[in-house]
Amino acid sequence: MKKLLCLLCCITMAGKVAAQTVLNTDKLAVPQSAATRLIDASQTLSGTSGPPKAFALGLLQSFDNSNGWPQNYAAEITPYWMISPANRNFYNYIGLDSGRFKTSNWKTNPFAAAKFVSISIAFANKNMSADSANGKQKVFSIGAHTTLLRAYRKNYAAGLAANLQQWIVLDKAAILRQYTDTSLLYRQYRQARLRGDTATMRTIRQQLDKQEQASIQGADQQFQHRVTADSLAVAIEKQLNEKPIFQWDLSTAYAAYGVGDSTWKSGRSAVWTSVELNLPLNSQADKTQLNYLSVAAYMRYMYDAYTQNKKEVGPGNAIDLGGKIMFEFDPVSFGTEYVHRSYTGLTALKSQRFVGFINYRITKALYFSGTFGNDFGFNKPRLFSALGINWGFGNEKVSF
C-alpha cells in the first residue's frame, strides 16, 4: 500500500512537473521495446507498434520489488531518424505511391514501415529462472524490432492523396497572398523578409493565422466550416496516425544476467513475430477520434540458458504461442493477453502468462498503465503486477 501511495505521489508530482514544462518529458516514453519484451518486463509480450520515436526512455514499477523505486529501465532509438537519404520526400516516407505510370490510382506500399527499425536496451531486476525460486537477477537486454508488412483500409491512400492535393491548392492561395495582398500586415511581412528579419516574419505570420482562425470561428456563417490549409494539415496528420488494418512485426533480442557483482553470463536470445488486426469501431474513418478493437497473435522461439531440467538448471529451447485482445477508447485502452510457453524436449516444463492490462492517458503527455495477472513460472505461476508512469509526446497511445 505504501508503494502504491508512493507511486501515486510520483504521478501527481510528474503531472505538475509536466504541466510546468520544467522537465523535457517528450524524451520519455513507454518501455514496450524488444529488449523489455524478451525478459518479460513489458506489460504485454504480443502485439505490434507504430513507428518508434527517434529516442525514448521508459520506466516500469513492479509491486513485488522490495525497493519502492522503479527497478526496470529501457531506452530505444530509431536510426532512421538519424540518417538523411538525399532522395527522401513525403511520399517515400509514408509509403504513398501512384504506381509506375503516375496515375491517380494511389496505393500504400505495404513494406514502407520496414525502414523504422528500432534498437532497444533494457536494465531490470527480475527473476528469470523457469522454476519457482524467488531470487532475482540483474538483467541487461538488447533488441531490435521492425514492421515487415502493413495494410490500410480500402480508400485510405486515395483519401490521403486527395487531402494532400487539396492542401496544396489552399497553400498556393496562401503564398499568393504574401505577394499580392496590400494590407498593412502583409506589407510589413514583405519588408521584414527583405531585411531577413525572421522574428518579425514569424510574429506577423502568427497574427495572420490568428485572423484566419478568428474568421472561421466568428459569427459570419459565410466563413464557418471553411476548410483551410491548417485544418487540412490537421486532417492529414490524423490520417497518418490511423492504425493499419493488418500489421506484421518481427523482433529479436539477447539478454545477459548478472551473477554476483561483476560476472555477466548469456541468459536468453530469441526471435519472435506478431500479427495484429485493428478493426475501427467507428462507422466513419473521419471521426474526431478513432476507436479500435485489436486482436493479435504471437509466436516466439527462445534459447534459454537457465531452463529447469528436472532438478538441474541447464540450457533449453522454448516456444511461445499466444494472443491478445484489446479495446481502445481514447483516453482508455484495456485488454487481456495469454501466452503459453513450452520447452522443447521437456514436456514437464510448461507455463503460462495470463494478464489483464489497462492504460489511461492522464494528460496529452502523461500516461498511467497497470498490468495484473499471472507471470510465467514452473509448477506454480507467479503473481505479476506492475504500474507504469509513462511520459510521451503527442496524441499517441501506449502500444502494447
Add this chain to the structure above:
Amino acid sequence: MQEKDSCCLNPIAFISPANMNTYKVGASATTPIKLSVDVTTRGFADTRAFLTDTDLVAIGPSVGDSSNASGDIAPTIIGNAVDIAGRYLSITTHIRITGTDIVARQMEFTRIKMLYTLDNGIDGHKEFNNPDTMIDLNGDYTKIEITKDILLTSI
C-alpha cells in the same frame, strides 16, 4: 539566416537587401531562363516562385509551381532574359512536418535541404543551396516557411 528579437513593426520603408544573391540573366530577347527547386524533406511541401518588384510585390502570375507534395519545382521557364532582368525572383516553400514525436520533427527540421537552380543566363548553370530565411512558425517544428530571393541582373 538571421534570428532577431521580435520588436515593433515599423512603418513601410524600402530597405535595400545588402547581401541578396544575384544571377546574371543577360539581355537577350530569345534566351529563356530556367528555374528548378529541389526540396529534400520528409514533410509535405508546397513551393511557388514569383517575379516581383523591389517591394516583393508580384508583377504577374507565378512563374514556377510545385505540382505535388514533394515541394519540388521541375525545370521551368520563368521568362526571357530581357523581360526579367532587374526583377527579383522570389521563392516561398511551406513544409508541414508530421509525426507525434517532437524530437524526430526537430531532427527533420535541421535536415531540410533546399537547392535552387537557375540556367541559361550569362551565369550559366548556377546553384543556390542556402535559403534566406527558414522559420519554425509554431515553435514545434510542424509548420515551416522557407524563403529565397534572387536579384536577376542583365550584366
